[in-house]
Each structure stands twice: as structure tokens, then as C-alpha cells.
Amino acid sequence: MHSFKKCLVSLLVFCLILSTFSAVIIYIFLNTESAPYQDIVLRNKLAGTIDTLLLGSSEGQVAFKSTLIDEELGVKSYNLCGSACPPSGIKALLEEEIDRNPLKTVIIDIGSFLHYDYTDSVSEGEIKVIPRLSNNSKKLKYMFENVWINNYSYLYATYMNNGISTLKNLIFGSYIPVVTGKTEMNLITTDEEAAVKDLSLNNTEILKNYVQDKTTDEKDFFGKIELKNYELLKEMIKMCKSRNIQVVLVFIPATESRIWTNGNFETEKEFYYSFAKDYNCIYLDFNLMKEKGKYLSDKTSFKDHFHLSESGSKVFTKCLCNVLIKIRSGEDISDMFYDSYDEAIKHFEYYEIYQSMLKEQN
Amino acid sequence: MSLTSTYFIIFMLILIPVYYLVPKKVQWCVLLAASLIFYCFGGWTNLFYVIFTSLTAFASTVIMDKLSDEQKAYLKENKESLTKEQKKSYKEAVKKKRKAYMLAAVILNIALLCFFKFLTPVNSILEAKSFNTLNVIIPLGISYYTLQTVGYIVDVYWNNVKAEKNYFKVLLFVSFFPQVTQGPISDFKQLSAELFTEHELTYKNYSWGFQRLIWGFFKKMVIANLMLPYVKDLFENYNTYSGLTLFIGIFVVMVQLYADFSGYMDIVCGACEMLGIRLAENFNRPFFSKSLSEFWRRWHITLGAWFKKYVFFTVATSRFANSLSVKVKNKFGTDAGEKAVSTVALLAIWFSIGVWHSVNLPFILWGLLNGIIMIISVWLEPVYATVKNKLHINDKSKVWKLFQMARTFTLVSALEVFSDAGALKDGTGYLLQIFKSAMNVPKSFTQIFPYVENKTYFVMIFVGLLFIFIISLINRKKNVRFYFNKLPMIIRAIILVGLVCANFAFGMTEMMRNGGDFLYAQF
Numbered sequence: 001m002h003s004f005k006k007c008l009v010s011l012l013v014f015c016l017i018l019s020t021f022s023a024v025i026i027y028i029f030l031n032t033e034s035a036p037y038q039d040i041v042l043r044n045k046l047a048g049t050i051d052t053l054l055l056g057s058s059e060g061q062v063a064f065k066s067t068l069i070d071e072e073l074g075v076k077s078y079n080l081c082g083s084a085c086p087p088s089g090i091k092a093l094l095e096e097e098i099d100r101n102p103l104k105t106v107i108i109d110i111g112s113f114l115h116y117d118y119t120d121s122v123s124e125g126e127i128k129v130i131p132r133l134s135n136n137s138k139k140l141k142y143m144f145e146n147v148w149i150n151n152y153s154y155l156y157a158t159y160m161n162n163g164i165s166t167l168k169n170l171i172f173g174s175y176i177p178v179v180t181g182k183t184e185m186n187l188i189t190t191d192e193e194a195a196v197k198d199l200s201l202n203n204t205e206i207l208k209n210y211v212q213d214k215t216t217d218e219k220d221f222f223g224k225i226e227l228k229n230y231e232l233l234k235e236m237i238k239m240c241k242s243r244n245i246q247v248v249l250v251f252i253p254a255t256e257s258r259i260w261t262n263g264n265f266e267t268e269k270e271f272y273y274s275f276a277k278d279y280n281c282i283y284l285d286f287n288l289m290k291e292k293g294k295y296l297s298d299k300t301s302f303k304d305h306f307h308l309s310e311s312g313s314k315v316f317t318k319c320l321c322n323v324l325i326k327i328r329s330g331e332d333i334s335d336m337f338y339d340s341y342d343e344a345i346k347h348f349e350y351y352e353i354y355q356s357m358l359k360e361q362n
Numbered sequence: 363m364s365l366t367s368t369y370f371i372i373f374m375l376i377l378i379p380v381y382y383l384v385p386k387k388v389q390w391c392v393l394l395a396a397s398l399i400f401y402c403f404g405g406w407t408n409l410f411y412v413i414f415t416s417l418t419a420f421a422s423t424v425i426m427d428k429l430s431d432e433q434k435a436y437l438k439e440n441k442e443s444l445t446k447e448q449k450k451s452y453k454e455a456v457k458k459k460r461k462a463y464m465l466a467a468v469i470l471n472i473a474l475l476c477f478f479k480f481l482t483p484v485n486s487i488l489e490a491k492s493f494n495t496l497n498v499i500i501p502l503g504i505s506y507y508t509l510q511t512v513g514y515i516v517d518v519y520w521n522n523v524k525a526e527k528n529y530f531k532v533l534l535f536v537s538f539f540p541q542v543t544q545g546p547i548s549d550f551k552q553l554s555a556e557l558f559t560e561h562e563l564t565y566k567n568y569s570w571g572f573q574r575l576i577w578g579f580f581k582k583m584v585i586a587n588l589m590l591p592y593v594k595d596l597f598e599n600y601n602t603y604s605g606l607t608l609f610i611g612i613f614v615v616m617v618q619l620y621a622d623f624s625g626y627m628d629i630v631c632g633a634c635e636m637l638g639i640r641l642a643e644n645f646n647r648p649f650f651s652k653s654l655s656e657f658w659r660r661w662h663i664t665l666g667a668w669f670k671k672y673v674f675f676t677v678a679t680s681r682f683a684n685s686l687s688v689k690v691k692n693k694f695g696t697d698a699g700e701k702a703v704s705t706v707a708l709l710a711i712w713f714s715i716g717v718w719h720s721v722n723l724p725f726i727l728w729g730l731l732n733g734i735i736m737i738i739s740v741w742l743e744p745v746y747a748t749v750k751n752k753l754h755i756n757d758k759s760k761v762w763k764l765f766q767m768a769r770t771f772t773l774v775s776a777l778e779v780f781s782d783a784g785a786l787k788d789g790t791g792y793l794l795q796i797f798k799s800a801m802n803v804p805k806s807f808t809q810i811f812p813y814v815e816n817k818t819y820f821v822m823i824f825v826g827l828l829f830i831f832i833i834s835l836i837n838r839k840k841n842v843r844f845y846f847n848k849l850p851m852i853i854r855a856i857i858l859v860g861l862v863c864a865n866f867a868f869g870m871t872e873m874m875r876n877g878g879d880f881l882y883a884q885f
Contacts, residue, residue, distance in 0.1 A: 006565040014855045021859055153368045157870030160863060 022156070025163035029131065030139075034166045036131035043078065043097070044134065050101040052077035055094060056109025057085045057125075059252045063109070063308045065317040072321035081109060082128060086116050087232040088146050089129030094236055096134055103245045106236075107320075110249040110272065110283075111306070113233060114225045123151040127158050237279045247281035248324070253316060255298045256348045258305040259287055259341065266341040284323060286316065288337040293349035295319065363403035365543075365629050366583060366869075373400065374633060381637055386560035393538065393557060393637070394530055400539035404502040411501040415471055416529070416536040419511045422467035423518040423525035423532075426460045430521065464519040468512050475508040479721045503542040505718060509668055511536050514550040516672055523551050531558060540630035544623070546642045546664040553641075561638030570843050571635030573858065578628025580861045583869025585826040586622035588819050592811075593618050597783050600792045605800035607810050608792065615782055616775040617827065620648070623662070647834045652766035655736050657774050665718075669711045678707040701740055708733045708740075719781065724789055728781040735773070822868050 031037060043050075052075040054064045060081035069077045080093045090113070094106065116125070126146040133139045147155055240247050249272060259265055269285050276283035286292070296302070301312030308316055326333050338344040345351060363369050373396070381392050401409060433456045437449060444452070478500045514535065517523045526532050534557060535550060561567075596603065596611040603611070624645045634641050644663050651657035658666050677683055683703045691699030709730070716729020739746075749755075755762055776793065783789035804810045811820065836842040846854065 003563050003565045003568075007563060007568045010565075010569060010851055010855070013851055014858060017852075017855050018859045018862060021863065149372075150368050153371070153866065154870055157866035161867050164867065 022160065026159045029159055029163035029166050032166055033170060034162060039132055040134050046078065047100045049076050050078045050097065051075050051104045053097055053103055053106045054079040054081055055090045055106060056081040057112055058083040059111050059306050060109030063252045063313045063316050065313055068314060068317045069321060072318065073324060082132065084125035084128055086125035087113055087229040089125060091232050091236050092129060092133060092142055098239060098243065105246045105248060106240050107248045107250055109252055111252055114229045116226060116229055118226065122154050123147045127155045237281055249276060249281055249283045250320065251285040251287060253286040253292060253296055255302050255305045256293065256350055257298060260345065260354055269341065282327065286319065288344045289319060290336060290338060297349060363400055365626065366579065378636055382563045389561060390531065390534060390558050394534040397534060397537045397539040401502065401537055401542060405499065408501040411504060412537045415507060415511050416533040418467045418470050419515055419536065420529045420532040422463045422515055424527065425463050426518050427525035429456050429460050460519060464515055467515050471508050471512055475504055478504055483721055506545045506547055507536050507542055510547050513668055513672060517550055540634050541641060544626050546644045547668050548642055556639045567638050568636055569847065571632045573843055573846065574628050574635060575632030576858050576861050578625045578632055579865045581621045581628060582625030583865045585823055586618055586625055587869050588823050589614060589618040597788065600795050603799065604802040604804045604809065605796045606804055608796045610810060612775040612779055616778050647837065649771055650767055651770045652763060653770055654732065654773060657770055669715055673714050674707045674711045677710045678703050704740055705737045708737050724780050724783065728777055731777055
């Protein structure tokens with residue numbers, strides 16, 4: 001009995017010290033000047049004023065410039081996109097804002113929405129969403145519903161690391177505050193980053209790999225749709241429709257080389273057009289935008305195959321705003337987009353080069 | 363179930379209280395259930411192989427014991443009526459039967475192990491010839507539990523141990539969860555004494571075990587995992603590095619492997635200690651070894667001991683070895699005769715060890731090189747003694763001992779490159795590159811240690827290795843936990859909390875990025 005008591009006491013002492021230390025560090029991360037905390041504070045400040053919400057993952061986080069949207073459209077927008085944000089997180093964030101703001105439009109970056117793979121995940125996206133939820137009960141509820149038990153150690157490690165980083169930033173005064181009035185998360189993309197080697201089409205070895213990797217299997221798209229995500233998307237649209245909020249599904253442009261390699265874009269496009277029709281929302285696929293190569297060149301407008309650079313995102317945002325203005329005024333936008341990927345590809349900047357490589361391969 | 367996963371922590375949190383709350387007589391049943399659950403995490407079909415191995419061991423040992431008992435009873439009963447020759451021939455007949463059962467069980471299990479060992483090279487050949495490959499998953503820990511089981515079967519044959527009559531106890535011996543993935547390879551006598559004894563919860567077992575567990579996690583998750591990307595990069599891009607970087611790299615590779623494997627050992631031994639069970643040690647400060655043979659008595663101790671007991675002595679006492687010994691003795695003297703037997707036995711043992719690790723050329727070459735170097739040492743022992751005398755080297759001096767340690771460490775690390783490089787040309791290429799790029803002098807610290815971009819990680823690795831070194835020095839006299847447990851409880855708790863936080867802060871991210879598998883689990 002004596003041994004048992006001693007074991008119990010030592011275990012309790014250990015747990016107490018560990019939990020106290022962890023609680024302090026994680027509190028610092030969740031409740032002081034970390035980026036997610038600042039985001040919550042800013043959203044609370046702007047609550048009741050936001051009429052346009054931008055949702056999605058890192059592609060949207062980079063691509064949507066909300067200050068530009070505000071200027072061009074005369075709205076008050078907020079970019080709620082986040083790196084690796086899973087569909088469950090997007091819905092949770094929408095639920096937070098939908099009732100406390102006079103939303104008129106919700107723009108969703110749809111690119112990777114349906115394909116978010118829960119089985120292949122270390123719950124990284126879910127772990128990133130939790131600190132962005134505004135209260136502790138919502139955080140805990142989301143955690144228990146969406147983070148696998150096997151990933152709790154990763155969650156703990158992530159928050160401890162983030163807490164220590166936040167503490168260092170506080171001590172050394174190096175934290176970057178979210179700039180009041182501007183709603184971008186502090187993700188900086190530069191033109192230098194766009195000059196990534198494998199986007200440069202001077203490299204013939206890489207081009208050859210693209211040609212060899214070309215897939216045309218339709219099942220590759222449908223096979224990867226997660227039913228859970230599909231249901232979440234329908235629920236979000238239903239939520240918005242019940243409040244007369246217009247939903248715009250946006251496919252943020254990818255590089256020509258990415259589109260060239262993956263033959264499923266056409267299938268995906270047809271799927272979303274049909275979906276948008278059924279659920280009465282707008283679908284805009286900016287890979288089909290006419291003169292895309294002129295405005296969004298692979299070499300300067302992208303930092304990787306899916307993420308726009310700083311300059312690219314400004315151009316894209318302006319294009320998006322132009323389209324939305326035309327839709328708002330009832331104009332026909334069909335002449336701004338190609339009807340199919342086959343047609344769009346023929347107008348790619350590097351179409352001739354790809355064609356000659358295909359011929360060589362065959 | 364990975365030992366560094368949340369599932370394992372939850373598993374232990376449930377197992378320990380259940381183990382101590384159940385009646386002591388059935389504690390081993392709890393261990394058996396836990397082992398089967400642990401094993402099923404890797405896929406329940408794996409259980410088939412464990413059950414097959416344990417069944418063959420159980421059946422053959424029980425039959426051998428029965429034959430022995432029958433023999434004893436028969437000879438006792440007929441003590442007066444049988445002649446000496448009749449008794450001898452009866453004993454020979456029984457021995458033959460026992461040997462047949464022993465060989466059948468051993469061959470079945472070794473054949474199963476060989477099937478899985480040869481699976482990868484066979485699949486490569488099939489793939490190269492565009493045939494369908496064999497889609498079979500290699501069972502978890504088969505290399506380890508097969509050797510352990512074969513050892514048990516042979517020990518029963520040799521009458522070193524009585525056969526266990528309870529099949530489930532044999533199953534527990536084969537599948538005991540802490541050691542099923544990477545050993546240690548235990549003796550039945552030693553392990554059964556631990557597993558089937560009743561255990562009381564003691565504060566010492568609990569606290570010492572817990573401390574060792576946390577330390578093991580630190581070694582694996584922080585030191586080994588943080589060093590892994592550097593090690594991988596060295597092997598993948600050795601052509602781009604300077605000779606000095608590659609030379610330092612061979613030691614880094616060895617130290618990383620040590621942190622990984624000994625970290626695992628600390629985790630399993632710590633977990634077992636919390637259950638009151640002592641496992642055999644696999645490491646005894648190997649980098650303090652003064653010769654290659656001493657190194658292999660301090661590194662992966664149980665593997666070396668197994669091969670020594672069941673391969674070395676079997677070969678050394680075989681008819682072939684005896685006749686060779688006689689022939690060499692007659693020609694070159696008694697000493698040469700004995701050394702000839704050692705030569706053959708060492709070649710056999712090291713070839714087997716190489717093959718046990720992997721059926722590919724780099725590992726076999728690694729094994730043979732170790733054996734050849736030891737054989738050369740055996741034959742040149744008188745020459746070394748003469749040279750030392752002539753040079754007036756005091757082999758008891760600290761300088762000489764340090765030289766021997768440095769020499770052994772360099773030799774072992776250089777040999778390890780062959781096995782770690784993955785392909786023979788990469789192993790030889792790496793070593794040759796040290797000399798080819800010797801003139802390519804690095805101009806900065808980061809060129810010597812290319813992975814030092816993250817200064818925090820580098821500091822963490824350095825501090826961790828310093829701790830390991832200091833603890834090794836302390837352990838020469840007394841176990842460091844003896845001194846650690848003299849500290850006040852609060853201080854001990856704070857240190858352990860610090861280690862736990864370091865594990866998560868540094869180890870978890872690298873584990874998620876680069877994978878957290880233990881290196882020796884691949885065997």
C-alpha cells in the first residue's frame with residue numbers, strides 16, 4: 001500500500017507539473033498575440049459589419065486579396081481561408097460568422113474541398129482550425145469531433161511549439177500583428193517565390209515528366225471525392241440559402257503545367273457546373289479564363305502549381321471582381337471563359353511546346 | 363502499434379493498473395492478452411505466423427520432453443535387466459527421435475523466416491521480368507521471435523530447460539509485446555522466470571521504469587529523429603560533400619543508429635520495469651569498446667549471444683570443425699588448430715548475422731568483413747603482442763585505451779556505411795568519396811554540418827549527445843538512476859517534464875515529417 005501511495009503521489013506530482021507547464025504555454029498560444037488569436041480579435045471587432053466572406057484553404061488564403069475586393073466591389077469582406085483548412089473547419093468558421101454578420105455573399109475556394117483526405121491526414125488541418133474558433137467550448141467540441149485520438153500527441157506538440165514561438169515573439173517583441181482594417185492573414189508571397197525551378201518551362205527534363213505523367217482517367221477525380229466533404233458542402237450551401245446568402249464557388253487558377261498533366265479538370269468542371277445548377281449557386285473556373293496565360297503566367301504569377309504569388313493574387317482578385325460586377329449587373333459572362341479545357345489548353349502559352357513533346361514521346 | 367504513438371501511451375496507461383489489480387496468478391494472462399492486442403494492431407493476419415511458431419515450438423518441446431521422461435522411466439525400470447550396450451543403443455534411438463523433432467521444428471521456423479527474408483529480392487526479380495509479385499506482408503518482428511523460439515527449442519533438446527506444458531505460456535514467450543518488434547532476443551529460462559513470477563507494485567520498479575521510458579523516448583524522438591534527415595542526406599548526396607564532412611558523417615551515422623536502437627531498448631526495458639519484469643540488456647556502452655570483438659559483445663548483445671550459443675558453438679563442436687582442427691594441429695601446432703576452428707565458426711556466425719539482417723549483398727558483405735577482421739585479429743594476436751613489446755606500449759595506459767576506443771569506433775562506423783548505404787556501390791562510393799574529396803576543404807561550419815541550418819536542432823542534438831556521454835561515464839560505476847533518485851521528487855518531476863516537453867517540441871514534428879519508425883524494426 002505504501003508503494004502504491006508513493007507511486008500515485010509521484011505520478012500526480014509529475015502530471016501536475018506537466019499540465020501546469022503545458023497549460024501556461026498553450027494559453028499563451030491561444031490567448032495572446034499569435035496569428036489565430038489576432039484573427040479572432042479582429043473578427044470580433046468587425047462582427048456585424050462583414051457582408052462578404054471568403055472561405056477555403058491555402059490557395060484561397062493566398063489568392064483572395066480582401067482589401068482589393070472591398071475597393072472593387074464596395075463591400076466589407078473577410079478572408080477566412082487557412083492553410084490546410086479542412087471542409088469541417090471551413091463549415092465551423094462559417095457557422096461562427098454567419099449569424100453575427102449581415103452576410104450577402106460567401107465565396108468558397110472549391111479546388112481541394114471535395115478531395116480533402118481524412119485517412120491520410122495527421123489532422124494537421126483540423127489542428128490549425130481549433131485555435132481560430134472563438135470560444136473554448138467550440139474548440140473542444142471541434143477537437144473531439146474531428147481530431148483522431150492517435151493525433152493528440154501531434155496536436156499537443158504543435159500547440160506547445162506554437163506557444164513557445166509566441167512566447168519568444170512576445171519577449172523579443174518580434175510578433176507580426178494583423179494589421180487593423182486589413183483582413184489578410186500574414187501570409188506573404190513574393191514574385192521571387194514564383195520563380196520556382198519546376199515552373200520554368202526552359203527545363204526540358206521537367207517538361208518531359210509532365211508529358212509522361214498526363215492522366216486521363218475520369219475515376220481519378222470521382223474516386224478521390226470524399227462523401228463527407230460532399231455532404232458538408234451541401235450543408236453549407238443550405239445554411240447560406242436559408243439566409244438568402246449568395247454562394248460563389250471559385251476554382252482558383254493553377255499553372256498550365258499542372259492542368260496539362262492532369263486530364264481530370266474537364267470532368268471536375270462538368271461536375272461543378274452541374275452541382276452549381278442543382279444547388280443554385282455560381283461556379284467560376286478561372287483555369288478557363290480567356291487570356292489566362294497573358295494575365296497569370298506560370299513563370300511570374302505562381303509560387304507553386306496551386307498557389308498564386310503576390311502579384312498573381314492581385315491580378316486574380318481583380319479578375320474575380322470584374323466577373324462578380326458583371327454578374328451583379330446581370331451581364332453574360334460566358335464570353336470571358338472557354339467552354340472546355342480542350343479549348344483552353346489550345347490557348348496556353350506553352351501549348352506548342354507541349355504538343356511537340358507529346359509527338360516526340362509517341 | 364508504434365512505441366512512439368499515442369496508442370502505445372494509452373495502451374500502457376491501461377495495462378499497468380490492470381496488471382497490478384488482477385490476482386497475481388493471472389498477471390501473465392494479462393500480458394498475453396496485451397501482447398496479442400499489440401500484435402493485432404499491425405494486422406490480425408500476422409497472428410497466424412506467431413501462433414504457427416508457438417505451436418511448432420510447443421509441440422516439438424513437449425514431445426522431446428516426453429521422450430526424455432519416457433527414457434528416464436524406462437531405464438530406471440530396466441536398470442538391472444538391460445546391458446550397457448542395450449542402454450546405449452536405446453539412448454541413441456531416443457536421441458535420434460528427439461533430434462528429428464527438434465530439427466523439424468527448427469527447419470520449419472527457419473524456412474518461414476527465410477521465405478520472408480527472400481521475399482523482397484524475389485519480388486524485385488519478378489518485377490524486373492514483368493511477372494506478378496508475391497503480395498505478402500512480412501509479419502512484424504518475425505526475425506526476432508523466430509530466433510528466440512528456435513533458441514527455446516534447441517535448449518529443450520540440449521536439456522538446458524524443461525519444456526513448458528502450458529501452450530499459452532509458450533505463446534506469451536514468443537509474442538511478448540515489448541520485444542516482439544526489435545528484441546531483445548531472450549533466453550526462455552531468463553524470460554520465463556520474469557514473466558511467470560508474481561509481481562508486486564514497488565515504487566522503485568515504477569519510478570525507475572518510468573524514468574528509463576522517458577529517457578528512451580528522448581533518445582529516439584529527439585536525438586535519433588533530428589539526426590535522421592542529415593544521415594539520409596549524406597547517403598543520398600555523398601558526391602557533393604567534402605571528405606571531412608563525409609568522414610565526420612560516418613560517426614554521425616553510427617551515433618544516430620545507436621540513439622535509435624538504444625532508445626527503443628530503453629523504452630521497452632522501462633515499460634517492462636514498470637511491470638516488474640527485467641529484460642536482457644542489449645547495450646553496454648558500446649563506444650567504449652577497445653576491439654571489434656568487444657564491440658559486438660556490447661552492441662546488440664542478445665543477438666551476438668544467440669548466434670554465439672547456437673551457431674558458433676554448434677559449428678565449433680561439429681565433426682567438420684573437429685577434423686579440421688586435427689588436420690591443422692598435426693601440421694601447424696595446437697594453437698593453429700584451435701584458431702582454424704575459430705576461423706570457420708566466426709565466418710559462419712558473421713555470414714549468418716549478415717543474412718539475418720538482410721538477404722542482400724551490402725549486409726552480407728558487412729557481416730563477412732566483421733568476421734574477417736576478427737579472424738585476422740585472432741591470427742595476428744602474437745604479432746600484435748610482439749609489436750607492442752618492441753614499441754614499449756603500455757596497454758594498461760589511458761592513452762593506449764583511448765587509441766583503441768577511437769580505432770574501434772572508426773572501424774565499426776566505416777563498416778556500418780556498407781549496410782546503411784543500401785547498395786554496395788553507394789557504400790563503397792561513400793567511403794571512396796572521403797578520399798576523393800579530401801582536398802575539398804569546407805569553408806564554413808555549415809559545410810561540415812550541412813544540417814545545421816536549424817541551430818536549435820543542432821544545439822538540441824549536441825546537448826542530447828552530451829547527456830548520453832555523461833550518463834555512460836556515470837554508469838561505469840553505478841546506474842545513473844541511483845543518483846537521480848536521490849534528488850527531491852519535485853526536481854525529478856521537473857527534469858522528466860522537461861524531457862517530455864523536449865520530446866514533443868523537437869521530436870514530434872520530425873517524426874511526422876520523416877517517419878518515426880525504429881531502424882532495427884526493418885529486420
